[in-house]
Amino acid sequence: MNKKVIKFENIVGVFFALLPVALISGPFFSDLIASIICIYAILNFKKSKIDLNNIFIKLAFIFYLCFILNSLLFEYRLESLKNSLPYIRFFFFAVGIKIILDADEKYFKYFLYACILSILLVCFFGFVEYFKYTFQYFQRYTELNSLETNDPSREKLQYLYSEFPNRISGIFQDEKIMGSYLFRLFPLFAISFFYFNQNLDKKKLLFFIFIVVIIYFNTFISGDRAPLILLSFLIFLIFLVCSNLRKIFTKIIIFILIISSFTLFFDSKIKERIIDQTLRNIQGAYNDGELTLITKEHQGHFNAAYIIFKEYPILGAATKGFRYQCYNNLIKKEDVICTNHPHTPYLQLLSETGILGTLIAIIIFFTLFFKIFIKENLKKNIRSTSLNIVYIALFVSFWPLTTSGSIFNNYNSIFYYIPLGLFLFLNKKNV
Template sequence: MIFNSVNEKIFFYTFPVYLFSLIPFFLITGPFLSDLAISLVALIFLAYCYKRNDYSYFKNRYFYIFLIFWIYLVFNSLFNNLNFDSLKISIFYFRYGVFVIAIITLLGFNDGFVKYFFYCIFICFVVLIFDGFYQYFFGENILGWKSSVRVSSFFGEEKILGSYLSRLWPIFFGLSIFYLKKKDKLFFLFILVFIFSEALIFLSGDRSAFFNINLSAIFVILLSQKLFKLRLITLCSSIVLLLIISFINPTAKERVFDQTIKQMNLQNSNQDDYKNIYIFSKEHTHHYITAYRMYLDNKIFGVGVKNFRKFCKNEKYSVSELSCASHPHNTYVQVLSEIGITGFIFLISILFYFCFNILKHLILRFKGKSYFSDFEICLLSVIAIYLWPFIPTGNIFNNWLNIALILNLPFLFWAKKLANS
């Protein structure tokens, strides 16, 4: 990047850097500020490209694939059960791809700001841990917000504390590799933060988040070179802490384990429904069946972006009064039902590409080599969370979830560049 003045550097570099670094804070407030931040970064970067008449940053095969997918989404929304919400999501989906390219470019110019992002996550985790445990033990957080059965801290009624921690945990853990040494005075403080944040995910009662953080842990333990012991220690320590807390107060344990078994009807506790075993719950199972019926009727293009909520009311697809929701709560099922087999090809191709490279890394590990650095493994564990098919998930077109994912992508390119330099 080239700047002709101090003002240009402030506008095109410093301001976007601050916006990016503050996204962990913005995500706590909800989707609005975080979405505003990535949109501004994308617009500012496009303005820079226009001013310099230089669009070479977008000459990237990954961006080309994203561009094809984006065009398909817009096409699908325009010609497949057109509605305003669907078209709005599809058109503005473009900002995610531009944002990733913008941050990659900023990292290439000067990666010094990564430490600001790192310490922002650190502060967010420390505050959430303190507030979350305070709410767990006293029934309200430091702002006086009452908790029901689940700990939610500053997220209030959204109940996404566990999702936030589990999705940002791997990048936080990975970045600590760069900024902490075992002899560093802050090292043990960070270890405590890692342990307590894992425990807080459990206490939040978010079963998907609890599964995700453990999936990430197994991924890092199996595939990293130097993080095996550290990740195993944090995982085991958090499990011991959870056992102690569960013994004192079994509420979270009852939700994560006992309620899950009950909802899946594995113990056949429901006398009126003793023959059926459900996928996660009766509600989830009916969502999946409803979505599958939509797919069978609309195999190529689906029913349209974010249209599950509209078509689930149709008697042709409905299973019961439990069939309807804003989305079918599984990424693969949602893609099939809303954007059809055409959209599914993009998703399954990413899955195969991911698995191929992980297998390549695993083969090299047996030879004492590696394809990915430990930092990349941490970031890829987040991708594994999003690609894992057998778990209830959020809406794939949800701004908050998409932002939590794409934060990792620029760092993947940055980490690869560091590994090759």
């Protein structure tokens, strides 16, 4: 092999390792890296030794064909095709990850280091912002509490939390995605960590617990409720499925419960966001007293998605079809609130890919369920810890009962397809 090829492989390997850091910076660099890895995979596809008869590969290919077909059926086909045609690059991106790691596992170790660095960086800025606002809050509380009982300003004590942000974004600043980022990065960290640390000594055990706890706490204080619920679910599934990690995750869950309870008790801002606002949403405080699944806005998005699905039940209204159909045809309808996507994965699939696309996702979901809970021995694992966590991460990605960003968004898709690349690599090795 000539030196240029070796050099190119090394560069692509380093790019893969830097993905966790690139994802902090935003969509540009992460999408650039994903595209480079995609090109590398196309040029070296024979090296991948991908089993094209694999059920996941077949379903992905059928889904992509449906994706293209439904884009051709509407007047906004050019806009839709701009999104659907290049979407196959994420499949090659996953294949590229397998080729990189098959060639040299050192890039997987570099990826682990990048995960740890990214987690510490994001959590550090999260802590700084949180404690800054907490300090200001107690200063203000002391100031108001020192006033005379009959002073009108003292009444502000009751709603003092409203003067301060109830969501923490840290290094992401105006983008409120700290919780989402940490939730998506956690399984990638855990997969790579247990790949290289199958037998934990005390120091590594304490380090792992420390990382998981700070991830959870920062997701908690971020105010991102959907990532918090999904992260809790993910941790519970690892505890349930990975028999060799149950003692470790018992300790982690105890720490999490103590810290969460302590935070809710002493921090009215976080309690207002996580508990009180959620209860008001469900009870319909923002929807004329009517019960809502999440919020009135989300309910409006869901209604729009359902109407679009009924109009185009088989193939859907194509990628980006939700926004076009909603703003062009539904915006004046009662109980409909338009936006770019319906903020929940399966309703987006129903409205934009129809029954066919959604059915493929459901088949994958139940196949993963079978692989995790039926085929695996939950008392004594047959699979490796890393591969089990990959399955769990993919399973949670297909979990229907959640809100989300657009599932076809480039930034989100990178997070969806990294576990697929790790699956292709680990499934063969089963380590």
